[in-house]
Amino acid sequence: MVLGRTLLRFFLLPLAAVIVAALIGITLIAEGVGGRLQGRETVSPQPRPSTEIQTHSLSAVQKPEIAKTESQSQILFGDLHVHTTFSADAFAFSLPIFQGEGAHPPADACDFARFCSALDFWSINDHAESITPRQWEETLESIRECNEVSDPLNPDTVAFLGWEWTQSAPPNASGEKIHYGHKNIILRDTEQDQVPTRPIGAGAGGLFQQPLPSAVWALARFGISARDLDQLQPYLDFNRFLREARSLKPCPEGVPVRDLPKDCLEGAETPEILFQKLDDWGFPSLVIPHGTSWGIHAPPDATLDQQLSRADHDPKRQRLFEVYSGHGNSEVYRKLIDINFDEEGERICAPPQNGYVPCCWQAGELIRERCEQNLTESECEERAKRTRQLAVETGNAYSVVSGTTPADWLECGQLPKGFLPAFDYRPNMSAQYGLSIVSEDGSTYRYGLIASSDNHSARAGSGYKEIPRSPMSDAYGLRDDWLDMLLTEGAKDPLPLETPQTIPGVATAFERGASFYYTGGLIAVHAGGRDRQSIWDALESRNVYGTSGDRILLHFNLLNSPEGSLPMGSEAETSEPPHFEVRALGAFEQHPGCPESVRDRLTPERLQKLCLGECYHPSDRRKKIERIEVVRIRKQLNANESIEDLIEDPWRTFQCVPNEAGCRVNFTDPEPDTERENVYYVRAIQEAEPTVNGSPVRCERDEHGACVRARNCAVSGPRFDPTDPCLANAQERAWSSPLFIRFND
Structure with missing residues (x-):
């Protein structure tokens, strides 16, 4: 009896107390008790100097060597794919476990676009699947505050509101579930009565219900912080955010969007439902597929055919395709079989x-x-x-x-000899594959080609210099x-x-x-002005192109259509062999550091934290365009026709005189296939220069060209050097939007 009481008093009760205390501690950490909800923070109240904007604008308008005097458009550069730490994955990557920098809220995206990268426009695209009503309102306010800093008729930067619809099929789904991929939704307007009450995520209600028991998730949320109890606050903040997101219920299905509760998470399981909901709202919007060939989320047998139908493809909204981002290049089709x-x-x-x-x-x-x-x-x-x-x-x-x-x-698993390719490449999800196919119901893709960053640290337009890899790309490591x-x-x-x-x-x-993470790309628009509507008009007309980060100037025109000269992105019907013109001018070489105007507007601490001490800072010297490549795609006549012989890449190549004056090329297709639609686009390719992850695997090859030894650029472990940007020579480039040409008798 005495032994039992002694055992109870000195062993079992203390053990129980320790267990209870541990469970309480685990619960408190897992639930983020003491955590702070991340806010939008404050946008810098000063715009860029109007003189600087004017200088940049003039450099992107008519250059006598390459442009026609009658054109009144100017080329503006932007980024339509930017994540802040309002995105759950971006928040996770900001934690110490991933060697993260800490939070980057929406205000950081605005200030980075305005001062670090000097963008003309950009959009916010946090993942809708975990955005809470509070975060959505904070996002709206931050975008409005960003726009209010400068004159809306001649702004230094235009901020667009948007989100990402993020869907994936499991890697071994084998057709059991269609892989639709990731799509950015961009809204034209920002007024309260001109935007949806909530963003629309990918999935029905089940998407928001975790399949694992709550106790397992609690242990996981505690577990990520277990090695950082001395720097617990970021994890408490993260878990507090997760608790807020988990408390929301999925919106009921089949209810008109304006009748849904304000504080539910809204989902659309397929693009068809997404388009229906956007139609229900009735606001001007664009839906942009991106990262399509990225094998991180696309299974090996994923193909764009699966979503090419009148239901799942809306040609009014799905007018653009992100061919390149910091997550790699999704341009080319090659027959790669896994x-x-x-x-x-x-x-x-x-x-x-x-x-x-x-x-x-x-x-x-x-x-x-x-x-x-x-x-x-x-x-x-x-x-x-x-x-x-x-x-x-x-x-x-x-x-x-x-x-x-x-x-x-x-x-x-990698695309052989590709330019900055997406990891684990999926060729049947590529831009070229999409441009070649026709569905059984006659649907086809006619999209303009753009690029953006897909940066997850609020760094819009992060590709202006090839500087530290992890902050300017998404190369995060444990x-x-x-x-x-x-x-x-x-x-x-x-x-x-x-x-x-x-x-x-x-x-x-x-x-x-x-x-396989790179500094980000850019979208360029041929716009009639710097204002929101002019940019939107260019986006809708597909008079746009993408670059791998450098601000290359590019024109691609059909000269002999019945309507006269037509710019990239246009459709034409003609009876004559098409005659084209390409004009390209290399990007400005960069000065080190930041312009004085930026140093005057940001504190040294802010400049270093946000811009890493380096900004878009152009000199008056331009890089050289080495060559122009033309791609010709003859679109399928029916869905059963093999596409392998329909894509000619390159169809024509023109070497350029190596100087700063740019490159101008005229050419004709003397033998177009008049029985089908012909699609043409061009690449303007600069001279080679050191590029972050320019050779992702850094192979040593045998005499047959096979990779026999790899030296991947580490982001963790003993080989990781945070000061090494892993530079290798690559050729920055611009991709024009296609010209779509049909022939009559």
């Missing part, structure tokens, strides 16, 4: 083809290399075959081979202690993992993918 089907119709790993190695195949080769010397070749092949099949079934090759590093995977805990580099099992190691596999993919 998955084949055997005689029974089962999915199997495709072998290497045309320089492309599927990652399921590389997984098998890694196991083959570990095969013991005393085993026969057939036994080693069986192990490799089993590994390949496991990689196909799990949808994550990294999770079925133990103890690997990013370098072990060489350049598997802190070393977390990486060491999650990876199992030392254990190199000679057999594949029948039970996939999901967390190490994801960590390896995350680290490897960081080599």
Whole structure:
């Protein structure tokens, strides 16, 4: 009895108290008790000097060497894809676990666009799936405050309101669920009665309901902070935000948008429902697909055909396509096959083809290399075959081979010889593929090509200089202690993992993918003025183009249409061989640092935190245009026609005289295919220069050009150098919007 009381008093009760205290502590941290809700913060009240705006405007208008005197348009540069830490993923990346910088609210995006990158326009595009009503109102106010700083008829920058609709199919869905991808919604207006009450996320009510039990999520939210109890506040803030978002209920389905409660999370499971809801609101808007070929979220068999229909494609709104961002290039189509089907119709790993190695195949080769010397070749092949099949079934090759590093995977899954390609490239989601196809109901894509940043630290237009990689791109990495805990580099099992190691596999993919983040691109518009409506008119007319970050000036015109000269983005019907003109001028070389006007308007601390001490600061010298490439696409006559021979890239190439005066080219297509629509666009390509992640895998190659050793640019671990921007020569470029030409008798 005495022993029992002693045990109870001195062991069980203290143990229970410790357990209760631990549970209380875990709950308090997981729920973000003591956390602060992030606000929009304050926009700087000063505009850029009008003289500076005038100088920039003149440099982007008619240049005698390249432009016609009758044109009254000017070229304006912007970014229509900017995230702040109001986005849940951006907030997470700002935490110490990811070596983050801390919060970057909407006011940072405005000040960065105005002072650091000197953009003419930009939009905010936080993920709608987790934006709370409070955040939406804060976003509205911040955008209005940004616009109120300068004259609306001649603003220094125009801020557009928007959000991102973010949908993905699982990597091993195999057609069970259509992958629609990510789309940015841009609104023309910002007045309270001219914008939706809430943004529209991707999914019905179930999207907002976490599949794991609440206790598991609580432990996860506590777990991310467990190694940072000495710097807990950012995690408390993050968990407080998650608690706010989780408290909201999904909006009821099938209810008109104006009749929905103000404080619910609204979802649209398909583009068709998204377009219906936008129609219900009736406000001018554009829907822009982006990151389409990015394998982080697109499964290997994703294809744009699946969403090309009168229901899921609205040609009035879906008029633009983001061909490039800081998440890579989604331009080109190449026949890259990851998955084949055997005689029974089962999915199997495709072998290497045309320089492309599927990652399921590389997984098998890694196991083959570990095969013991005393085993026969057939036994080693069986192990490799089993590994390949496991990689196909799990949808994550990294999770079925133990103890690997990013370098072990060489350049598997990547577009061979591509310009700054998207990671794990999906060619059937590319711009060229989309421009070539026609659906069974006759729908087709006729979109203008743009670029933007997709930056997640409120840095709109982050590609003006190739400076520190992580802040100016999304190359985030786990802190070393977390990486060491999650990876199992030392254990190199000679057999594949029948039970996939999901967390190490994801960590390896995350680290490897960081080599495929770049400084952001830009959208350029040929606009009649600097005001909001003039920019919007250019967007709707597709008189736009994209650049990989440099402010290249580009014109692409059809000269002999029945209506006269037509600019990029136009449609024409003619009976004559089309005659084209291209005019391009390289971007300004940059001075180091920031202009005096910026230093006068931002404190040194603000300048360093936001701009990293470097701004758009043009000299009077221009970079040289090396060549003009023309791409010709002959659109399908029907949905069953193979597209491989319909895309000619490049169809024509014109070398330019290497000088600062730019490049001008005239050409004719003497033999257009008059039985179908012909699509033409051009690339203006600058001379090579050092570029962040310009060679993502940094391969050493054998005499046949195969990658035999990789040196991925680390963002974590012992090889990570935060001062190394991982520069390699690449050729910055501009992509024109296409000209769409049909022929009559």
